[in-house]
Amino acid sequence: MIQQELREAEAIFQSHRTPVNREELMATVSKDFLNRADYLKLLAADDMEVLERMARRAHDITEQYFGKVVLLYVPLYLSDFCTNGCLYCGYSTTIDKPYKRKKLGIEEMRAEMEALKQNGFDSILLLTGGDRKRSSVQYIAEAVRIASAYFSEIILEIYALTQDEYRIVLESGASGLTIYQETYDRELYDKVHLYGEKKNYDFRLEAPERAIEAGLKHINIGSLLGLGSAVRDMFMAGVHGDYLQRKYPEVELCFSYPRIRPAGAVSGPEDPVDDVRFVRFILATRLFLPRAGISISTRENASTRDNLVGLGMTRMSAGSRTTVGGYATACSRPGQFDIDDERSVNQIVDMLQIRGYRPEFTNWVKGIA
Amino acid sequence: MTYQIGGRDLKSRFFIGSGKLPSYAIIPEMVEKTGIEVITVAVRRINPETRHENIMDYIPGHCVIMVNTSGARNAGEAVRIARIGRELTGSDWIKIEVETDAKYLLPDNEETLKATEILVGEGFMVFPYISPDLVMAKKLAKAGAAAVMPLAAPIGTNKGITCAALLKPIINEIDIPVIIDAGIGRPSHAAEAMELGADAVLANTAIATAPNPVTMAIAMAKAVEAGRMAFEMGLLAEKEFADASSPLTGFLRRAE
Numbered sequence: 001m002i003q004q005e006l007r008e009a010e011a012i013f014q015s016h017r018t019p020v021n022r023e024e025l026m027a028t029v030s031k032d033f034l035n036r037a038d039y040l041k042l043l044a045a046d047d048m049e050v051l052e053r054m055a056r057r058a059h060d061i062t063e064q065y066f067g068k069v070v071l072l073y074v075p076l077y078l079s080d081f082c083t084n085g086c087l088y089c090g091y092s093t094t095i096d097k098p099y100k101r102k103k104l105g106i107e108e109m110r111a112e113m114e115a116l117k118q119n120g121f122d123s124i125l126l127l128t129g130g131d132r133k134r135s136s137v138q139y140i141a142e143a144v145r146i147a148s149a150y151f152s153e154i155i156l157e158i159y160a161l162t163q164d165e166y167r168i169v170l171e172s173g174a175s176g177l178t179i180y181q182e183t184y185d186r187e188l189y190d191k192v193h194l195y196g197e198k199k200n201y202d203f204r205l206e207a208p209e210r211a212i213e214a215g216l217k218h219i220n221i222g223s224l225l226g227l228g229s230a231v232r233d234m235f236m237a238g239v240h241g242d243y244l245q246r247k248y249p250e251v252e253l254c255f256s257y258p259r260i261r262p263a264g265a266v267s268g269p270e271d272p273v274d275d276v277r278f279v280r281f282i283l284a285t286r287l288f289l290p291r292a293g294i295s296i297s298t299r300e301n302a303s304t305r306d307n308l309v310g311l312g313m314t315r316m317s318a319g320s321r322t323t324v325g326g327y328a329t330a331c332s333r334p335g336q337f338d339i340d341d342e343r344s345v346n347q348i349v350d351m352l353q354i355r356g357y358r359p360e361f362t363n364w365v366k367g368i369a
Numbered sequence: 370m371t372y373q374i375g376g377r378d379l380k381s382r383f384f385i386g387s388g389k390l391p392s393y394a395i396i397p398e399m400v401e402k403t404g405i406e407v408i409t410v411a412v413r414r415i416n417p418e419t420r421h422e423n424i425m426d427y428i429p430g431h432c433v434i435m436v437n438t439s440g441a442r443n444a445g446e447a448v449r450i451a452r453i454g455r456e457l458t459g460s461d462w463i464k465i466e467v468e469t470d471a472k473y474l475l476p477d478n479e480e481t482l483k484a485t486e487i488l489v490g491e492g493f494m495v496f497p498y499i500s501p502d503l504v505m506a507k508k509l510a511k512a513g514a515a516a517v518m519p520l521a522a523p524i525g526t527n528k529g530i531t532c533a534a535l536l537k538p539i540i541n542e543i544d545i546p547v548i549i550d551a552g553i554g555r556p557s558h559a560a561e562a563m564e565l566g567a568d569a570v571l572a573n574t575a576i577a578t579a580p581n582p583v584t585m586a587i588a589m590a591k592a593v594e595a596g597r598m599a600f601e602m603g604l605l606a607e608k609e610f611a612d613a614s615s616p617l618t619g620f621l622r623r624a625e
Contacts, residue, residue: 064578249469358391
């Protein structure tokens with residue numbers, strides 16, 4: 001069980017002593033495969049020379065497993081209605097919104113998806129806030145059905161569902177799930193989730209397994225970096241991924257590294273993750289889980305994302321809006337978080353090609369997943 | 370000189386994979402400069418409706434498309450992917466690739482055999498990618514595979530011919546062609562595979578991640594040709610001791 005694995009990981013975390021000397025860290029980087037304690041050592045290694053060595057290894061491993069290819073996807077927010085009280089989120093009901101919440105109707109969805117298809121996207125991430133009534137499972141399933149006419153890969157970033165509900169969205173055409181535990185610190189989790197269904201830590205923690213058991217084949221997990229102890233949360237997310245990959249080797253596992261950005265009621269991160277640590281986390285995950293996908297969103301700025309090409313990143317979003325809709329029609333309302341990389345999909349394509357990488361739009365041709 | 374594989378007469382014994390290439394636009398030049406005739410294409414990535422690079426637009430008409438089932442997790446999925454692949458490409462050459470091992474990406478021989486049996490029955494030319502196992506290779510040959518594709522080392526590792534002792538029996542004992550696939554990182558590895566007696570060699574990662582993929586493909590193709598030429602001529606045996614030009618036992622003959 002994941003809870004047991006995390007307890008064992010907690011013991012590794014508690015027995016970890018810093019600093020580890022450079023020689024030992026360099027030897028760890030050179031190992032063929034890392035164990036969990038090795039992974040933690042590298043996550044916490046505050047040493048630029050070790051970081052450089054990690055970058056070189058991560059580059060080689062990424063080429064070995066993924067080649068010169070980066071998959072491009074696009075997010076579409078279906079609804080920002082939410083009944084949860086999450087202190088760090090722009091959709092949270094804990095803050096007063098100066099605008100009315102919105103949910104896309106069927107025709108609006110079609111228009112948005114049509115616009116995204118015109119841009120060449122074939123992989124879409126559909127997102128909703130956590131409101132089981134206004135964005136019901138039936139509503140999400142309908143959105144997935146519409147999306148499946150346009151896109152070959154449909155990934156959902158929605159509130160945690162039951163296994164039967166995951167089966168409903170799977171049968172409508174969904175291929176994967178993105179779900180972040182936010183923090184693996186139970187106490188903190190309880191503190192930042194004031195109310196709502198999301199307050200149930202275990203129900204969320206076990207969501208990836210329910211989704212896989214229901215038949216979804218792509219699972220993207222992560223921690224909201226900066227919310228709690230960043231090294232600990234990153235370590236636990238890696239352990240969670242390792243556990244899933246061992247238990248379900250057939251699943252396409254992927255990580256995201258959302259850093260807290262100004263949004264919601266939290267003014268600033270508890271444990272800020274600067275660029276150096278951010279990159280170290282990505283590289284360490286690549287060394288620990290060589291085949292895992294690594295997805296970097298437009299929360300990160302253009303320069304950071306460009307420099308991560310070849311260092312482990314395998315998926316990136318492009319031309320994103322974090323407002324509800326916003327592709328077919330202009331939208332000036334605030335989104336879930338601020339976007340830092342505002343380049344169009346064509347600009348991202350050019351950037352990848354200049355760097356010697358092939359932008360890929362199709363992960364799974366229709367009919368396979 | 371031509372040879373036969375999958376019911377086709379081919380000249381080149383060097384096949385390339387396309388999955389990891391930095392751009393599909395380099396394929397025509399690569400084909401022109403190397404004489405490559407077989408290119409693998411992952412069905413999962415073919416999107417006929419794409420507004421961006423579509424691999425099918427870059428494969429010259431005279432080349433054989435070997436569709437691969439990469440991403441398949443079991444025989445059933447491999448079969449489904451093969452059928453979709455035939456529809457999308459018009460090619461009935463199927464490389465069966467079933468991988469569920471996340472670290473070493475080693476193929477699942479058992480599921481591969483199951484898929485082979487089904488697809489041969491549906492009229493495909495089946496090319497199973499396997500861990501080098503003679504007994505499995507025999508079963509695949511019996512099931513009607515067009516060739517077998519044993520790996521030389523885990524995919525993408527560039528480690529070369531790490532298991533000649535397992536590849537050699539397959540080459541010696543089965544009657545269908547043997548294409549060595551995966552692990553080929555350098556031209557010398559490709560030459561070694563051909564010297565062992567393989568009928569052809571397939572590479573992808575080593576070319577795709579080379580500073581200049583076209584140049585690497587040319588080097589590999591030449592190495593494949595050199596290795597084959599030497600194999601056909603008959604390689605000289607390796608010796609433990611140097612051959613002295615004056616025989617050590619000559620004095621015995623002089624005494625006669």
